[in-house]
Amino acid sequence: MITKAPARKPLLLAPMEGLLDFVLRDVLTRVGGVDRCVSEFIRVTGSLLPDKVFLRYLPELRNGGRTLAGVPVRAQLLGSDPVSMAENAARLAALGPEGIDLNFGCPARTVNRHGGGAALLREPEVIAAVVAAVRRAVPAHLPVSAKMRLGYDDAGRARECAQAMEQGGACELVVHARTKADGYRPPAYWERIPEIREAVAIPVVANGEIWTVADALRCRGVSGCDALMLGRGMVADPGLALAIRAQDVGQGAFALPWAALLPQLARFWQLVCEDLEPRQRAGRLKQWLNLLRRRYPEAQRAFDEVRVMTEQRAIGAWVARAVELAATAGGRAPAGPAA
Known part of the structure; x- marks a missing residue:
């Protein structure tokens, strides 16, 4: 059957x-x-x-x-x-x-x-x-x-x-x-x-x-x-x-870890810098980190660090460092269901 x-x-x-x-x-x-x-x-x-x-x-x-x-x-x-x-x-x-x-x-x-x-x-x-x-x-x-x-x-x-x-x-x-x-x-x-x-x-x-x-x-x-x-x-x-x-689909619980999200955060920052006006860029990243705090404890620390930054170069360096540290720690996304 x-x-x-x-x-x-x-x-x-x-x-x-x-x-x-x-x-x-x-x-x-x-x-x-x-x-x-x-x-x-x-x-x-x-x-x-x-x-x-x-x-x-x-x-x-x-x-x-x-x-x-x-x-x-x-x-x-x-x-x-x-x-x-x-x-x-x-x-x-x-x-x-x-x-x-x-x-x-x-x-x-x-x-x-x-x-x-x-x-x-x-x-x-x-x-x-x-x-x-x-x-x-x-x-x-x-x-x-x-x-x-x-x-x-x-x-x-x-x-x-x-x-x-x-x-x-x-x-x-x-x-x-x-x-x-x-x-x-x-x-x-x-x-x-x-x-x-x-x-x-x-x-x-x-x-x-x-x-x-x-x-x-x-x-x-x-x-x-x-x-x-x-x-x-x-x-x-x-x-x-x-x-x-x-x-x-009956696969049980799934959670996207912070380390696996960080490359997407870097992609977000790249697009913000490419497509939005300079005065909007820092605010958009802070806006997203602010909401991410609901789900990720790590986002609170990230938000606290980025909140005081205003220069694009400094924020870009912070993003690159965060991704590098996550990669060094071996953070990977678990296999999820078919998208």
């Missing part, structure tokens, strides 16, 4: 403005376990954006819409005008992204004040119009998905908003299980996702407060979603997707 292998449960890498950009996408997909990424949102305010804007947010468009590790990247657009969104989606589609995602979840005041992001969760009819316009504007083979929160002030219209996205032609829906009013404060209300799943026939992906394997398993159980989107949890623990994957 031939035993059918269990279906792979998708793990997506979240878009996070100012944090999870193309630099971290490159590094985290090199670690492995991620099936698909979504870019930071590209804001559409009425004008037709030039190609250089799309390429700035998604340099992966020069690599067939994939990270250098081969993971596809879906481009995210944010806006409220159906015509402008459609025109920009058509231009973006010509550059070859894996698909187009629409942002109906950003809680930023500036975005919401101009009617974008989570503000549209008060207007399901506008959501439907935006999704439908984008769906008509791009080739039929190109996926159009959407990301939403539970609502603006409350979750009273969550089902209605999800149905508007489906009716507009979205093929997949990611639900960040908090309202705009909740911001990023824990907890995430995974228990509200089943009613959204019941309201639509398209796949639903659960998102929010998934920091550990235990969180991922609990989220799946509560939400009923096999597919998960990982955000800050993956940034804080770059081995999280591989650890979840190990559980899925």
